[in-house]
Amino acid sequence: MFKLSEIIKSIAVSAWFMFLTFPILVIKVNTYEKTIDWRWKNMILIGIASFFLSFLWRYMLKQKEYGSDKKKSKASSFFKNTVKNPKFYTSSIVLILCLIIAFPFVFSIYQTNIMTSALMYVVLGLGLNIVVGLAGLLDLGYVAFFAVGAYSYALLNHHFGITFFMALPIGALLGAFFGILLGFPVLRLKGDYLAIVTLGFGEIIRLILENWNDFSFGPSGIANIPKPSFFGINLSIYETTTYMYFIMILLVFLTVFVVNRLEDSRIGRAWIALKEDEVACQAMGIDKTKTKLYAFATGAAWAGLAGVVFAAKTSFINPASFTFLESAIILSLIVLGGMGSIFGVITGAFIFILLPEYLRAFSDYRMLVFGAAMVLMMVFRPQGIIKKRRRFYKISDSGGKKQR
Amino acid sequence: MNPVLEVSKLSMNFGGLKALENISLDIFQNEIVSLIxxxxxxxxTFFNCITGIYTxxxxxxxxxxxxxxxxxxxxxxxxxxxxxxKGMARTFQNIRLFQNMTVLENVMIGRHVRTHAGIIASVLKLKKTRNEEKKIVDDxxxxLKKTGIENFANEKASTxxxxxxxxxxxxxxxxxxxxLLLLDEPAAGMNPAETIELGLLIKEIREKENISILLIEHDMKFVMNLCDKIFVLDYGKKIASGTPDAIQNNPVVIKAYLGEDFDFDA
Incomplete structure (x- = not known):
């Protein structure tokens, strides 16, 4: 079963890994006694592990190449039939709805809080998905619009006493406005160049917030941002958390609804076409400028909205919450979940935000695990956990009927 | 009657290179004109200039x-x-379809310019927008039926x-x-049967839709059988124009192509 050449390959791999990890895992300087500990045991363990893992790796690669068409047939057709069964479909939707409603009453405040922030990332992910997944414009400064939303609520509340619900549309509009502001100078840019400029834009917004003390109160941030009020009634901490959770649930539903509609519309198709081929897109009569600006504005509006919720939820914001890492997280959850797919982005957000919270025991290895997970995803399933589904149109000769 | 397209003294440079020099040409309604x-x-380059890709x-x-x-x-x-x-549509020499969209969606993109739904209309999806969407799919x-590829409607374009x-x-x-339809080498890479079919399709488009056609093509047999008028370019200059017969016997054209005798019927 195992050919000699494969064994040699694996030996080479394990030797390479032993060499790579040698300085970190084998040499340990004992600064107290000023001696060097040679931990040869680690080296042997690494060697054996990578030897066997390399077999597994090759096996999986082979499976991927060979089985991509054939393997699906049995297992996944059974799965598909179950999913398509209307009984299963409605009952699962009811079940999910019940779960969503029951969640804050069953679990602790801590859990509800985590869930609320995961939902916030769902909104952020879906917003960025418009820009990156649909229109194909790589935006690395997305967190800037999140900051715009958060600061617009915090500042407007501080100076003018604007309430949370008034701030929601204002935050969204300001987000969209900043989206257009960013959109204009980068209209001509594509790919890597666009990514760099958006990255710079994100940093500019953060640096302004950090340094313009008179405007944004600098690095010390803004505290005591009020939570949303429930028709003027004072709520306990538990009640507020639950309330925030349900507001966020509603916002997620709104986002999914709007993004779904947009994706399936004239504008959505134009975005996808723009991603595919810009020149052909223009030659087909699509206004490139307008379509790109629409994408930036609608994408940024959701970040503005989520920003307002973020400010209300944490009741304290400062520029440190809006670093590049946030943009990177939002982008990676889209990529992990499945670019362009609404369901995929939701899954990605839950995995990305909830798993680290529940795996606090392994928090030292969090980044390591994420790095490995991303590499594995890109190799074995580059389209993400949930692949974007293609739309099908059912056509009869008398007239077109559409079917998803 | 005015020509549908009248180009006068068009010039285009790339740095020092004169890609086009004082090109003039006109196309009248329902003509099939070829640029060789x-x-x-x-x-x-001429196509790119008149379709706005180059200024x-x-x-x-x-x-x-x-x-x-x-x-x-x-x-x-x-x-x-x-x-x-404004009514000039083109195809590309190196096919530029939206590869990951379905065949039907590709054509639906073409309808974009004649439809109106904006962001808010798309989200609300009122009756007007729903009807427009339905009409886009139907149209x-x-x-697709006219061009004879309706069987592929839901296939990915790249397949x-x-x-x-x-x-x-x-x-x-x-x-x-x-x-006016501008076709950039529509028959490139086609086999003889497909080329004949394409010729019929182009004629049909002219007759049924009242669309004038300007095409670039290297397949001389195809051009001579199909076109009413031919313009010949060489080194960015127009060197001849006229009916297929006149072009075939024009010594300047023959020289430009081969520098010697050239059999157009080959």
Whole structure:
């Protein structure tokens, strides 16, 4: 079963890994006694592990190449039939709805809080998905619009006493406005160049917030941002958390609804076409400028909205919450979940935000695990956990009927 | 009657290279006109200039979508999407379909310019938008039927056979409701049977849709059988124009192509 050449390959791999990890895992300087500990045991363990893992790796690669068409047939057709069964479909939707409603009453405040922030990332992910997944414009400064939303609520509340619900549309509009502001100078840019400029834009917004003390109160941030009020009634901490959770649930539903509609519309198709081929897109009569600006504005509006919720939820914001890492997280959850797919982005957000919270025991290895997970995803399933589904149109000769 | 397209003294430079020099040409309604010339003569550059992808250095491009009227409009230097909206649609030499979209969706993109739903209308999806969407699907499907590739409607564009991809490009261009169709080497890479079919399709488009056609092509047999008028470019200059017969016997053209005797019937 195992050919000699494969064994040699694996030996080479394990030797390479032993060499790579040698300085970190084998040499340990004992600064107290000023001696060097040679931990040869680690080296042997690494060697054996990578030897066997390399077999597994090759096996999986082979499976991927060979089985991509054939393997699906049995297992996944059974799965598909179950999913398509209307009984299963409605009952699962009811079940999910019940779960969503029951969640804050069953679990602790801590859990509800985590869930609320995961939902916030769902909104952020879906917003960025418009820009990156649909229109194909790589935006690395997305967190800037999140900051715009958060600061617009915090500042407007501080100076003018604007309430949370008034701030929601204002935050969204300001987000969209900043989206257009960013959109204009980068209209001509594509790919890597666009990514760099958006990255710079994100940093500019953060640096302004950090340094313009008179405007944004600098690095010390803004505290005591009020939570949303429930028709003027004072709520306990538990009640507020639950309330925030349900507001966020509603916002997620709104986002999914709007993004779904947009994706399936004239504008959505134009975005996808723009991603595919810009020149052909223009030659087909699509206004490139307008379509790109629409994408930036609608994408940024959701970040503005989520920003307002973020400010209300944490009741304290400062520029440190809006670093590049946030943009990177939002982008990676889209990529992990499945670019362009609404369901995929939701899954990605839950995995990305909830798993680290529940795996606090392994928090030292969090980044390591994420790095490995991303590499594995890109190799074995580059389209993400949930692949974007293609739309099908059912056509009869008398007239077109559409079917998803 | 005005020509539907009248190009006068169009010039284009790339740095020091004169890609086009004082090209003038006109196309009348319902004509099939061909632009031929050796490789690098500037044919595609000419297309790119009149469709707005390049901005010409000098010259004018007039169109009149209603030749009965005397008004004509200068479209020189406008953006490609505006020119498409005004009624000139093109295909590309190296096929530029939206590869990951379905065949039907590709044609639906062509309808974009004749439909109106904006962001808010798309989200609300009121009756007007729903009807418009339905009409987009219906119209697009009908265009696919006209071009004879309706069987592929829900296939991904990249999976289509080569000939069908060429046809899809034409279908997508037709969806923008042009009065002038610009085809850049529509028969390139097709087998003889497909080429004949394409010729029939082009004639049918002219007769049924009242669309004038300007095409670039290297297949001489195809050009001679199909076209009413031929313009010949060489090194960015127009060296001849006229009917297929006149062009075939024109010594300047023969020289440009081969520098010696050249059999057009080959």
């Amino acid at each position: 010339g050796p490789n690098g003569a500037g044919k595609t 010409p250095v000098s010259g004018d491009i007039f169109i009149s979508s209603l030749p009965q009227k005397t008004e004509k409009e200068n479209i020189c230097g406008l953006k490609p999407n505006i020119i498409t909206k 697009s499907y009908n265009i 289509l056979p080569y000939g069908a991809q060429r046809k899809l490009e034409i279908a997508r261009a037709l969806a923008t409701e042009p009065f």
